[in-house]
Amino acid sequence: MRIALLGYGKMGKAIETIALERGHSIMLKVSSASENFSLQNCDVAIDFSLPSSAVANISKCLEAGVPVISGTTGWLDDYDDIVSLCNSKEGTFLYASNFSLGVNIFFELNKTLAKLMEKLPQYKVNIEEIHHTQKLDAPSGTAITLANDIIDETNYEKWTLNTPKQNEIGILAKRIENVPGTHDVNYDSAVDSIQIKHTAHSRQGFALGAVIAAEYVHDKKGVFTMKDVLNIS
Numbered sequence: 579m580r581i582a583l584l585g586y587g588k589m590g591k592a593i594e595t596i597a598l599e600r601g602h603s604i605m606l607k608v609s610s611a612s613e614n615f616s617l618q619n620c621d622v623a624i625d626f627s628l629p630s631s632a633v634a635n636i637s638k639c640l641e642a643g644v645p646v647i648s649g650t651t652g653w654l655d656d657y658d659d660i661v662s663l664c665n666s667k668e669g670t671f672l673y674a675s676n677f678s679l680g681v682n683i684f685f686e687l688n689k690t691l692a693k694l695m696e697k698l699p700q701y702k703v704n705i706e707e708i709h710h711t712q713k714l715d716a717p718s719g720t721a722i723t724l725a726n727d728i729i730d731e732t733n734y735e736k737w738t739l740n741t742p743k744q745n746e747i748g749i750l751a752k753r754i755e756n757v758p759g760t761h762d763v764n765y766d767s768a769v770d771s772i773q774i775k776h777t778a779h780s781r782q783g784f785a786l787g788a789v790i791a792a793e794y795v796h797d798k799k800g801v802f803t804m805k806d807v808l809n810i811s
């Protein structure tokens with residue numbers, strides 16, 4: 579595949595390494611909103627940029643008829659508009675808050691555990707995420723996915739970064755130098771605790787998942803998720 583990298587920071591560089599190893603070519607590297615780039619000759623675009631630039635980048639790809647995947651977090655208020663644009667252009671789009679294959683298995687475990695714990699009101703759930711200090715958004719996109727998936731399976735109504743009320747899931751967002759991404763979901767009762775946890779050891783897992791997702795979507799039409807890529811029903 580001939581790939582456009584929209585965002586050439588920590589993730590763009592990690593994706594470049596893995597894409598080249600897998601025999602792909604990098605046609606374009608974009609690093610700022612002021613670049614007037616052309617997507618000509620690109621088979622797929624991979625956006626890992628800034629919360630403030632993702633929507634413009636994704637829209638530009640969809641307008642140009644170039645399949646696009648995005649891992650940028652912190653722009654999801656506009657997700658439905660992007661889906662509408664993709665559908666109206668008969669284009670190709672995939673967003674994942676976390677491209678790591680392990681995290682996508684962790685998402686399934688989280689849903690299964692939430693279904694089981696729903697029957698045990700003596701347990702209260704909370705989520706903790708830890709990321710490096712350059713991260714712009716909090717909570718992480720992954721923590722939001724975990725919380726929303728629990729909300730879909732239970733009576734919890736929303737998540738909060740503040741002290742949670744009875745119907746709220748508390749998310750604690752910690753920032754510690756050089757941490758690529760750690761997430762845990764904790765259920766605490768008066769007598770015990772249950773915890774599931776995912777720890778990324780580097781950015782390689784995110785980058786590999788992104789390249790695999792780009793390989794999956796590049797010749798398809800529609801709006802996809804990592805469940806499609808991993809064939810999870």
Ligand SMILES: NC(=O)c1ccc[n+]([C@@H]2O[C@H](COP(=O)([O-])OP(=O)(O)OC[C@H]3O[C@@H](n4cnc5c(N)ncnc54)[C@H](O)[C@@H]3O)[C@@H](O)[C@H]2O)c1
Pocket residue numbers: 584585586587588589590608609610611612626627628629631635648649650651652674675676677678784
């Ligand atoms: N979904 C996942 O699996 C996953 C994994 C890691 C990071 N992320 C997310 O990806 C995003 C990027 O992460 P990062 O660690 O590479 O950040 P980074 O700050 O290292 O890189 C972002 C890059 O985007 C560039 N940029 C600024 N404006 C741009 C524009 N208009 N178009 C294109 N590029 C532009 C910046 O110059 C910078 O180099 C963040 O939102 C982060 O939360 C997601």
Ligand SMILES: O=C(O)C1=N[C@H](C(=O)O)CCC1
Pocket residue numbers: 651675676709710713714717718719720721758759
């Ligand atoms: O480094 C980041 O920034 C990460 N962002 C994603 C998120 O917000 O969940 C995925 C993990 C790394």
